[in-house]
Amino acid sequence: MEKKLKYDLNKIFLAILVLIISLGASTALIEVQGWWFPVIGGVISIFGLYLGKTKILNLGALLLVTSFFFLIQGIPFNYFNLFFIIFAFFFFFGLWIFMKRELLVSEIKNDLVGSEGINYLENYKKDSALYYLKTLLMGLLVSLTGGMIAAHSFIGPLPSGMALFLNVFFSVVILLALYSVLFLLPKYFIVE
Amino acid sequence: MKSTTSFMLFAATIASFILGIILDSWVFIILTISIFSVLAIEVRGALQEEVKLKVERKSEKMSLYEDDEIWIELTIKNEGKSLNYLEIFDNLPPDIDIVEGSNHHILKVDEDEEKTMRYKIHCSRRGEMEIGPVRLRYRDPLDLHVEEWTTYELMEIFVLPEIQEMKGVNVRPIYTKSWIGNIKSQRIGIGSEFFSLREYMPEDALKKINWKATARFLEPMTNEFIGEKSGDVILIVDGHRKNIIGDAERNTLDATIRAAGSLASSILEDRNRVGLIVLGDYLRWLYPDSGRDHFYKIMEELSGVKEGGEWELEDTKWILRGFFPKRSMVVFISPLLSKDVSETLLDICMEEHNVMVISPDPLVIEKEIIDDHSPLAEKLSQLDRDVILDKLWKYSVVVDWNPNEPLEASLKEVIRYWRRS
Numbered sequence A: 001m002e003k004k005l006k007y008d009l010n011k012i013f014l015a016i017l018v019l020i021i022s023l024g025a026s027t028a029l030i031e032v033q034g035w036w037f038p039v040i041g042g043v044i045s046i047f048g049l050y051l052g053k054t055k056i057l058n059l060g061a062l063l064l065v066t067s068f069f070f071l072i073q074g075i076p077f078n079y080f081n082l083f084f085i086i087f088a089f090f091f092f093f094g095l096w097i098f099m100k101r102e103l104l105v106s107e108i109k110n111d112l113v114g115s116e117g118i119n120y121l122e123n124y125k126k127d128s129a130l131y132y133l134k135t136l137l138m139g140l141l142v143s144l145t146g147g148m149i150a151a152h153s154f155i156g157p158l159p160s161g162m163a164l165f166l167n168v169f170f171s172v173v174i175l176l177a178l179y180s181v182l183f184l185l186p187k188y189f190i191v192e
Numbered sequence B: 001m002k003s004t005t006s007f008m009l010f011a012a013t014i015a016s017f018i019l020g021i022i023l024d025s026w027v028f029i030i031l032t033i034s035i036f037s038v039l040a041i042e043v044r045g046a047l048q049e050e051v052k053l054k055v056e057r058k059s060e061k062m063s064l065y066e067d068d069e070i071w072i073e074l075t076i077k078n079e080g081k082s083l084n085y086l087e088i089f090d091n092l093p094p095d096i097d098i099v100e101g102s103n104h105h106i107l108k109v110d111e112d113e114e115k116t117m118r119y120k121i122h123c124s125r126r127g128e129m130e131i132g133p134v135r136l137r138y139r140d141p142l143d144l145h146v147e148e149w150t151t152y153e154l155m156e157i158f159v160l161p162e163i164q165e166m167k168g169v170n171v172r173p174i175y176t177k178s179w180i181g182n183i184k185s186q187r188i189g190i191g192s193e194f195f196s197l198r199e200y201m202p203e204d205a206l207k208k209i210n211w212k213a214t215a216r217f218l219e220p221m222t223n224e225f226i227g228e229k230s231g232d233v234i235l236i237v238d239g240h241r242k243n244i245i246g247d248a249e250r251n252t253l254d255a256t257i258r259a260a261g262s263l264a265s266s267i268l269e270d271r272n273r274v275g276l277i278v279l280g281d282y283l284r285w286l287y288p289d290s291g292r293d294h295f296y297k298i299m300e301e302l303s304g305v306k307e308g309g310e311w312e313l314e315d316t317k318w319i320l321r322g323f324f325p326k327r328s329m330v331v332f333i334s335p336l337l338s339k340d341v342s343e344t345l346l347d348i349c350m351e352e353h354n355v356m357v358i359s360p361d362p363l364v365i366e367k368e369i370i371d372d373h374s375p376l377a378e379k380l381s382q383l384d385r386d387v388i389l390d391k392l393w394k395y396s397v398v399v400d401w402n403p404n405e406p407l408e409a410s411l412k413e414v415i416r417y418w419r420r421s
Helices: A007-028 A037-051 A054-071 A079-111 A118-153 A162-189 B004-022 B026-045 B211-217 B252-269 B292-303 B313-322 B341-350 B362-369 B375-393 B407-420
Strands: B053-059 B063-065 B069-078 B083-090 B096-101 B104-109 B114-123 B127-131 B134-139 B146-151 B155-160 B180-188 B194-199 B221-229 B232-238 B273-279 B283-289 B329-333 B354-360 B397-401
Touching: A007 A037, A007 A054, A007 A079, A037 A054, A037 A079, A054 A079, A079 A118, A079 B026, A079 B104, A118 A162, A118 B026, A118 B083, A118 B104, A162 B004, A162 B026, B004 B026, B053 B083, B053 B134, B053 B146, B053 B155, B063 B292, B069 B083, B083 B114, B104 B114, B127 B292, B155 B292, B211 B221, B232 B252, B232 B283, B232 B313, B252 B273, B252 B292, B252 B329, B252 B354, B252 B362, B252 B407, B273 B292, B273 B313, B283 B292, B283 B313, B313 B341, B329 B341, B341 B354, B341 B375, B354 B362, B362 B375, B375 B397, B397 B407
Parallel strands: B063 B155, B232 B273, B232 B329, B329 B354, B354 B397
Antiparallel strands: B053 B069, B069 B114, B083 B104, B083 B134, B096 B114, B127 B155, B134 B146, B180 B221, B194 B221, B273 B283
8 A cells, every 4th residue: 555645734734833823923912003913924934834935934934933022022020931931932943943844845755756765754754853852852951941040140120231241141151061961971971 | 064044043042132132121031042052952963073975876777768767776875974864866857757766865874874765767858868966965854054965976878769660661772792681682692592503512511412402413412592691771860950840849850860760770680781870960970880789879879869050961972972881772861841952862872872761741740739730831831842752752762751650651661662663
């Protein structure tokens, strides 16, 4: 029996997700003047996804993310909001990279006739999905740690000038140190 | 090499940081940390060492006929460290279609591992096709680190023009040469058909002795046979621009080339020698020879013929005179759209060549590609053509061939009439 890929199902799923997000954001912004902004961003992303054009997809994603900033403007600083912002970022980022992967998979699928060599594409889909999840989880972990460090450094109104710069700089240094200890150093101790 | 995506993320980090300071917003500062964390983690996606890949392309055969299909096998051997996301694209010329598999893959190749990708191609048009180069690209799934290479692993495939089987017809030269063939000559020699008896000579082979005649004459008698010889046939293919009618899919040049290929195959099978002169984008010619290898040489020459405007039939006279054997049969294949060929063909006849003209009918092709054709214009063109054909019949054998029908049928009819007359 010929093996069939479910690319279109993936595309439909991603498109529906983008549409839900953009409509949700528009509903939340209904009383603001630019309430249509997220819908436009979402529709452009979906167009990019279906036309197979990375540039259109990126533009739509940029508009969608920008509209997200309208939604969260003036949000007070606390731990719940901190987690919300980080989770939202990784959600958007994950959605974007999955859509980009779908474009590459579609491109390769369009060149494929019959089932010869389909296993390479199936393996890539599996491997890349795992890789994305791993990256997103690791990124989330590091960002949460970094965010916590930054939060501990400046609860309350933001200091200005050099103090802020130093805060961010130290947070990043600590973040990198953590990252190297957690992920990079073990590589040098593993003897094959 | 960093990709556009990594540049975009890096720019977003800087922009977010600057916005955080300008707008006095903690959201942007947190976003800076998040984007930076993605960039930092994705360092693991970059290539750590030099890539050592060996690419080889194989094919079951190097030449095929139009509308045939062949499998191409591309083997990638990784002699370096493991590569997770290697994108491979094997470049194909536009006239080749893939009917199975793909020339574009993304795969994982471990250390010292060999991976093979196969695809079947269909070649719809004759010609010399170059497959390759192979473009390789490593990109991590997030598309942040991209490395590209091009491997100039090229392969040439000859797509030979389609030929027709012509088992029932023999195009044979009138003049034979000294070497053995299938044409019965007027002389005694090596052959299979009995001619006469003669007295036994000491050098005669025992199998030639006619034992019945020996018993009757009471002295040894030997059989003599009709000598079977072969001759030279020179095919002249007209690829002059003014003699071409039709579109890319269907035209008189393709019909001419197919006729030449079919004739070459049939004449060579009949153990004659075949030479070739092509008046195309440039003047190509092959000295008469026989055998399978020579057939493929002719077909390879024919597969690469393109229309041209420099060379005309007139120019073949000096080649025929200077390089080709005398008393050969010259087969001129042309749609005969230019009227000045008859004099040149007469000159060729005067130089002791016997001439045959095979003309694919351009009106048939024209009618197929033009929807709205005028009956009067068609009649006039047909009259013009008839005049040329009648003129040529005076000193050559002329085959008026409808390219939609098998060449064998038209040839058979004309050869029968010619032999009878």
